[in-house]
Amino acid sequence: MKRYIDGGEAIFAACRALNIEYVFSCPGSEWAPAWEAVVRQKIDNVPGPVYLDLWHETVAVGMATGYALVTGRPQAVLLHAGPGLLQGTCAIHGALLAGAPMVVMSSESITYGERPGQDPGSQWYRNLSIVGGPQALVENITKWSNMAPTVEVLYEMVIRAGEMSMRAPAGPTYLNVPVEVLLTEWTPPKFAKSTAPAGRKITPSEEIEALVDRLVAARNPVVLTETAGRDAEGFNALTELCDLLALPVIEPQSAVCANFPRTHPMHQGAVADAFTATTDLVLLVNCRAPWYPPSNKPANAATVVIDDVPQRPHVVYQALFADAYLEGEVADTLRQVTAVLKQRGFDKKLVEERRARLTASHKSQLVKMQEAETMAAASSGPIDPVLLVKELREQLGAEAVFVDESITHSRLVQGHLMIDQPERYYYVQGGLGQGIAVALGVKLASGNRPVVLTLGDGTYLYNPVVTSLAASKDYKLPLLIVIFNNKQYLSMKFNHLRAYPDGAAVTHKNFPGTDLSTQPDLARFAEPFDMFSATISDVASLSGTVRAAVEAIRQGRTAVLNVMVTK
Numbered sequence: 001m002k003r004y005i006d007g008g009e010a011i012f013a014a015c016r017a018l019n020i021e022y023v024f025s026c027p028g029s030e031w032a033p034a035w036e037a038v039v040r041q042k043i044d045n046v047p048g049p050v051y052l053d054l055w056h057e058t059v060a061v062g063m064a065t066g067y068a069l070v071t072g073r074p075q076a077v078l079l080h081a082g083p084g085l086l087q088g089t090c091a092i093h094g095a096l097l098a099g100a101p102m103v104v105m106s107s108e109s110i111t112y113g114e115r116p117g118q119d120p121g122s123q124w125y126r127n128l129s130i131v132g133g134p135q136a137l138v139e140n141i142t143k144w145s146n147m148a149p150t151v152e153v154l155y156e157m158v159i160r161a162g163e164m165s166m167r168a169p170a171g172p173t174y175l176n177v178p179v180e181v182l183l184t185e186w187t188p189p190k191f192a193k194s195t196a197p198a199g200r201k202i203t204p205s206e207e208i209e210a211l212v213d214r215l216v217a218a219r220n221p222v223v224l225t226e227t228a229g230r231d232a233e234g235f236n237a238l239t240e241l242c243d244l245l246a247l248p249v250i251e252p253q254s255a256v257c258a259n260f261p262r263t264h265p266m267h268q269g270a271v272a273d274a275f276t277a278t279t280d281l282v283l284l285v286n287c288r289a290p291w292y293p294p295s296n297k298p299a300n301a302a303t304v305v306i307d308d309v310p311q312r313p314h315v316v317y318q319a320l321f322a323d324a325y326l327e328g329e330v331a332d333t334l335r336q337v338t339a340v341l342k343q344r345g346f347d348k349k350l351v352e353e354r355r356a357r358l359t360a361s362h363k364s365q366l367v368k369m370q371e372a373e374t375m376a377a378a379s380s381g382p383i384d385p386v387l388l389v390k391e392l393r394e395q396l397g398a399e400a401v402f403v404d405e406s407i408t409h410s411r412l413v414q415g416h417l418m419i420d421q422p423e424r425y426y427y428v429q430g431g432l433g434q435g436i437a438v439a440l441g442v443k444l445a446s447g448n449r450p451v452v453l454t455l456g457d458g459t460y461l462y463n464p465v466v467t468s469l470a471a472s473k474d475y476k477l478p479l480l481i482v483i484f485n486n487k488q489y490l491s492m493k494f495n496h497l498r499a500y501p502d503g504a505a506v507t508h509k510n511f512p513g514t515d516l517s518t519q520p521d522l523a524r525f526a527e528p529f530d531m532f533s534a535t536i537s538d539v540a541s542l543s544g545t546v547r548a549a550v551e552a553i554r555q556g557r558t559a560v561l562n563v564m565v566t567k
């Protein structure tokens with residue numbers, strides 16, 4: 001056996017230095033050098049990343065995103081040339097929005113066969129060249145994209161791309177590694193070692209003191225957050241602060257993970273309207289888009305932003321109207337504020353009055369939700385989506401992790417799941433069709449915890465269903481996939497109605513662009529994989545079928561539930 005120590009080995013060595021655990025690969029002809037390295041790593045018993053073959057680029061990138069959402073750690077993704085990269089772009093854009101770190105790599109040729117003794121393959125000359133290089137295809141949707149021009153710099157460039165992807169704002173980086181660079185002999189570094197952990201960035205104490213001044217003086221403060229709970233530390237630090245000072249917390253529609261216990265009396269739902277006129281202090285904690293339209297902010301409030309990256313570089317328009325920024329690590333900043341408040345003390349009477357008022361409004365929101373659930377349970381025929389969410393909540397227990405790619409149902413999912421712990425809810429960002437892949441990545445990082453994906457029928461059809469289910473089967477990653485099936489793109493209809501409430505479509509009851517009534521039975525795509533699958537059309541069979549599906553995933557079998565919903 002000849003040992004080819006070349007660019008393929010350099011990439012794997014760099015992955016080992018970065019402590020990368022998985023290489024998510026959707027193969028192309030450039031990757032034979034990496035496969036040589038994979039096999040050598042195995043036969044030599046060298047600890048290193050697990051290599052996964054996946055049959056669609058969305059699956060490879062989406063899995064890396066899901067894994068990063070849970071762990072915060074970047075993984076490697078290997079795609080093919082320009083075309084594979086293009087197929088992966090929707091999910092790469094999703095990773096950028098989600099702040100999911102990863103290093104994506106693909107190739108081009110730089111010699112087109114003209115270099116004696118090194119044949120990249122004629123397909124690069126015939127079909128695969130991209131003017132400006134493949135990195136140009138992802139310039140706008142990655143944090144950084146470039147070519148690794150020689151094998152001598154490849155190892156450090158992969159390491160740097162990985163380290164960069166982790167730094168705030170975390171997100172995907174891209175490296176074009178030409179075939180010739182991959183095929184060239186490589187000399188490993190003399191002093192290979194693991195990369196150092198990132199340094200910390202802490203908010204200075206005078207900024208903490210100034211915020212505490214504002215907080216104790218405020219009569220009607222309100223907290224809005226989208227991603228404070230991206231990790232348990234942030235979730236717990238926000239809970240402690242808001243509990244101490246009786247601060248109302250709103251998770252607006254733009255919230256993409258669980259940030260604060262839904263069952264906590266200070267949780268005030270998803271709509272800030274009740275506070276708009278009265279609030280005197282708005283605290284935006286990791287909240288990129290609190291108001292819509294952006295100028296619709298409370299008129300009489302000071303705004304304090306707690307965010308390690310307040311201005312998201314990938315966002316085109318963003319207006320925060322900040323009066324102060326605290327830009328250190330969010331969890332640490334929140335803990336510092338809590339500590340200073342405890343030390344300095346505050347007006348207990350004012351805070352307890354506020355707590356009583358907010359507890360009452362939280363309770364009335366709860367009662368409304370319970371009423372909706374009771375009404376939904378009393379119906380027959382197709383299933384009220386509220387009842388479906390209640391059933392999932394009750395049957396899955398507190399361990400389950402939810403990945404949500406639903407559209408018109410997402411508010412119900414977020415509300416009625418009543419999640420009160422961190423790291424149990426993730427909304428899939430970016431274009432539709434990544435949900436199964438992201439859920440697979442979440443499952444890969446979550447061990448025995450059940451993972452549930454909720455999504456609409458249209459969104460299920462956007463997913464690469466066959467290749468995603470194949471990955472679920474091959475890598476033993478059981479999911480419970482729940483389709484909220486209203487046989488249409490309901491959100492498209494809502495958009496149409498908003499602009500043309502009395503137009504031709506309404507008048508003639510004809511809505512182009514929304515109808516999915518010709519769809520086949522979506523559950524049956526799971527059959528060739530010998531997975532659990534069922535279509536539920538009547539409330540009477542809901543509970544029993546959900547129970548059977550939950551049992552199936554507990555036994556390691558993916559389950560697809562196609563649920564006919566009322567709206």
Ligand SMILES: Cc1ncc(C[n+]2csc(CCOP(=O)(O)OP(=O)(O)O)c2C)c(N)n1
Pocket residue numbers: 090406407408409430431432433455456457458459460462486488489490491492
């Ligand atoms: C890749 C991609 N293409 C198109 C869209 C536009 N789009 C947004 S929501 C939606 C409909 C989703 O339908 P479904 O999952 O059935 O949810 P419903 O609207 O019925 O709740 C579409 C097509 C998109 N977001 N992403």
Ligand SMILES: [Mg+2]
Pocket residue numbers: 456457458484485486487488489490
């Ligand atoms: Mg639908």
